[in-house]
Amino acid sequence: MVGIIENQSVIEGSVAKITQVPDEQGYYHLQVKLEHSAAVGSLPNLAQADEGTLILIKVSPQQWVSLSAARKGLVSCKVRKAFGQVYFMMGNR
8 A cells, every 4th residue: 555645846847738638628737847846845845856857737727727827838836746747736836
């Protein structure tokens, strides 16, 4: 059994690809080259191990509205790592 570690990171990266999730109306997947990450408070920064690689960030419709910079190729936001190189957006910086 794998233990779940509560974590959050503030990340910055360049957007490689944006796709709308076909089965979930309004949701997006951002494929991002993770360039930098930082811990949020005392929570572990699990994103640090993925710096320099492509990660996938799942974004809700409400969060998508606030990501206008992502459409220009950049992203800076707070995320939670789920598994592998898959993350969920938690909010803006």
